[in-house]
Amino acid sequence: MSLDHIFRNARIAGREAETCDIGIKDGRFAAIEVTLEADAPSEDLGGRLVVPGFCETHIHLDKSCLLGRCQCEKGTLDEAIAAVAAAKKGFTVDDVRARATRTLEKAIVQGTQRMRTHVEVDPRIGLTSLTALLELKQAYSWAIDLRLCVFPQEGLLDDPGCEDVMVAALESGADVVGGAPYMDKDSHGQIARIFALAKRFDVDIDFHLDFGLDPSHLDLFEVCRLAEATGWSGRVAIGHVTKLSAVPEPRLLELGRRLAEAGVAVTALPSTDLFLIGREFDHNVPRGVALAHKLKEIGVITSLSTNNVLNPFTPFGDCSTVRIANLYANIAQIGAPAGMADCLDMVSTSSARLMNLKDYGIEVGKPADLVVLECESRPQAVAELAPVLLAVKAGRRTVTRPAPTLHAPA
Numbered sequence: 001m002s003l004d005h006i007f008r009n010a011r012i013a014g015r016e017a018e019t020c021d022i023g024i025k026d027g028r029f030a031a032i033e034v035t036l037e038a039d040a041p042s043e044d045l046g047g048r049l050v051v052p053g054f055c056e057t058h059i060h061l062d063k064s065c066l067l068g069r070c071q072c073e074k075g076t077l078d079e080a081i082a083a084v085a086a087a088k089k090g091f092t093v094d095d096v097r098a099r100a101t102r103t104l105e106k107a108i109v110q111g112t113q114r115m116r117t118h119v120e121v122d123p124r125i126g127l128t129s130l131t132a133l134l135e136l137k138q139a140y141s142w143a144i145d146l147r148l149c150v151f152p153q154e155g156l157l158d159d160p161g162c163e164d165v166m167v168a169a170l171e172s173g174a175d176v177v178g179g180a181p182y183m184d185k186d187s188h189g190q191i192a193r194i195f196a197l198a199k200r201f202d203v204d205i206d207f208h209l210d211f212g213l214d215p216s217h218l219d220l221f222e223v224c225r226l227a228e229a230t231g232w233s234g235r236v237a238i239g240h241v242t243k244l245s246a247v248p249e250p251r252l253l254e255l256g257r258r259l260a261e262a263g264v265a266v267t268a269l270p271s272t273d274l275f276l277i278g279r280e281f282d283h284n285v286p287r288g289v290a291l292a293h294k295l296k297e298i299g300v301i302t303s304l305s306t307n308n309v310l311n312p313f314t315p316f317g318d319c320s321t322v323r324i325a326n327l328y329a330n331i332a333q334i335g336a337p338a339g340m341a342d343c344l345d346m347v348s349t350s351s352a353r354l355m356n357l358k359d360y361g362i363e364v365g366k367p368a369d370l371v372v373l374e375c376e377s378r379p380q381a382v383a384e385l386a387p388v389l390l391a392v393k394a395g396r397r398t399v400t401r402p403a404p405t406l407h408a409p410a
Helices: 077-088 093-109 128-139 162-171 187-201 220-230 242-246 249-262 270-276 292-297 321-331 337-345 349-354 378-384
Strands: 005-012 020-025 028-033 042-044 049-051 054-059 112-120 145-151 176-179 204-209 236-240 264-268 302-304 370-373 388-393 396-400
Touching (some): 005 370, 054 302, 093 112, 112 128, 112 204, 145 204, 176 187, 187 204, 204 220, 249 264, 264 349, 302 321, 321 378
Parallel strands (some): 005 049, 054 112, 145 176, 204 236, 264 302
Antiparallel strands (some): 005 020, 049 370
């Protein structure tokens, strides 16, 4: 067998009980066997865990790295939106490109190889951020598949001219359409318009939805109804959904069954939601994070994601999806190995399902995308925040980060 490269003694995520050899040819996985007999350059991974690249399903590259430009004191959602809206007036293509590049490169080094970034477009900023991110999509295609989800952060129906900008963005090459229904007085009206745009341009949908702690009104029912009515089941995701954290478990499972039935996926964003939710409490502060793992258990496609990095919505972040998985496990009080394995799946295989990726996974014939972690299993990766040692995209090495070395005295 002729191969370009072999990774020996690998533990593939989901099959980590035993080691195997992974052969790569012409940018694709060509052979996966316990022992590969082939004459090719090889690398012994020493039983380390190999994942098919991490997937970031919900992040905002365009407004990352804004600390220093925005002064916030209350730490609320409304304050963050207002602060970024003011800062956005000074955005240029060069500025967005520079800040987004910094964040994108961090994500690549942390093993992210697929990303859906939300991009704000409206009559004030126009297509400035989209233009910058379209450039980065092409410039970094050697390391990451970047998909752009355009959405109206400051409202759609209540912002005259915004839909025209959304249409222009989709015509210019945006991959997904999103919304923030809670920003319009008529939230159902915005949801309907987003579905109409999705149908017109044949793109998936990703909503910011049901943010807050009062579950008496849930827009997810309208999203589920329209997903079924329009034939968009399996092509709709909702992010945040912090109101799901404020319902008893029987109600959560009931809502989960409705989401699963309608084919609506859920992304929990623990870092941002922990930071923003519950600001009105001075004790017994609610976590405000949707319990994605419980929804996953009953058939909802779920993911965990970063959302914001170094801005008023989340003034921290190193773009590590493993760290997000670990944070979520802490919040949700998950300690069993199977549960922690699920957490890693929610930044990899489950996230890939949410993004409808057809070419994802370590299987013969698929693109040779992989990331090697300094651990032997998914639970260990989450428990110990296992670092990325190397990454390969389409058969080409994109990241190398040597493991630390202890220098004991002679």
